[in-house]
Amino acid sequence: MEAVYRSETERNVSFAKTSRWKRRMPYVVAFSILFITTLPVILMYVWLLLNSFSSQMKHGFIPVGFTLDNWRFLWTNVEIASSVYPSIWLATWNSLVFAGVLTILEVIIGVMAGFALSRLRFPGRQGLLKITLILHAFPSIALLIAVFYILNFLGLFDTLWGVVLVKTALQIPLTAWIMKGFFDDVPWDVEWAGLIDGCNRFKVWYTIVLPLVKPGIAAVSIFSFLSGWSEFLLLYTFIISDSNITLATYLQKLLSDPNVVPYGLLTAVSVFYMLPVIAFFILTQKSLMQIHAGGGKGV
Template sequence: MTAYVVLGIITLPIILMYIWLLLNSFTTQMKYGVIPTNLTLDNWQFIWSDVVINGTEMPSIWTATLNSFLFAGSLTILELIIGVMAGYALSRLNFPGRQGLLKTTMLLHAFPSVALLIAVFYILNFLGLFDSLWGVILVKTALQIPMTAWIIKGFFDDVSWDVEWAGLIDGCTRFKVWYTIVIPLIKPGIAAVAIFAFLAGWSEFLLLYTFILSDENITLAAYLQKLMSNPNVINYGLLSAVSIFYMIPVLLFFIFTQKSLMQVNATGGKGV
């Protein structure tokens, strides 16, 4: 009981902030900063019409939403494909440099992306991928793979070698054993990593803000930044509404995938 009381006290300010955000999105004025007055749906007009701020027309919210889904979805798919194969190799195969790679994997993930911005700019510009969603997707994937491979390795470590040997004795190839026997056994791990990858892509801002300039490639995170670009003319009601709109897909995604998320094993250290 004491634990629930402590957790309730700690989370109460966060809950109140979200309640304030919701109320502010349906009003034009907050009396004393906390009491909503003049209820309206005007703050949600971005859903059915274009938004004009200080004479400047904002990009379509649906373009930003589609780009956000494209970015997060593509990142998830690439991260899973590469991460699952890399995790299996780190768990099962003995190759030169394996121990050194295992020891530096987490270091690569911990390296701050902001320190790489200049190098990434030169690479994307050289490849012709500057101001391209696919260019940022590749960069974000490369930054996420070390952590993904480490987590997936932990799940592969929990699968007994006997399972694979049984498949090989029955005449299956190494690939068939991996695809038809081992992969189904680590579905909870794959699901959990997919959730983390999607959330990382959905919430990404720094790389997109730095390397995406055109409105046709804008995402919801950058859309929110545009709303706050001029601190003298911020429409806080509109900003609150767009913020809630931005959170809705993540909340729905978490509600339907929380069981898989709770099963994640992030140790990745067994069998090193």
């Protein structure tokens, strides 16, 4: 009898273990795939970090010797043979100005345009919504010649403000569409209640509706800043002078220098370029986790 009871207990324990493994198996497979796919990216960033503090890399991936010489661009201008590079702090400031102004303009215009597309009914609204997405689908490189003539005519060629306006115009269609989705999720009853209480349309929009779409504003702000910080094509094409150089074009100068640029210096500048983005992500990750896609009703 005791042997039968022990055998039954062992079978129950074995069944429980099997069931537990079956429940965990999807998670094990998912995390395994995620680890395998992200491992090359993680190793790439680790290599950048190690190389930036190493005097050389044995066999291409084993760091040898610790040095801060690769980071000399932080306290002095880099000189390689006959090439003298601008201050990294000037490039950093220009990058911050470019990304910051782009974010402000894109959020202001995108929020107002999204609200108008969501709430106002006017002739041609359906066509405008479709054209909005089509405009965003145009690649920037297809518009370079036309944009050059426009900026040159306006006297904005080789200025950060000119490129900011171009980048804002290219980003606004998608921003307005995203914000429209968030405004669609706000019930009309909320606005009617404010109007009945004596608020005008602007006060209802500013004090009642905007607080309800804060996740959408956070999403647009974050992605606008990251888009501006990582922008290269427009800045490389329409910025010539070193006084308007950004970190993206600074890296390009290093890569295209006819002299041999040390990999250690190049990796150090690359790590420096990533640091503000990492800090920005850490500060905004709580808002990122609260972002949803927004509604699409009322189209």
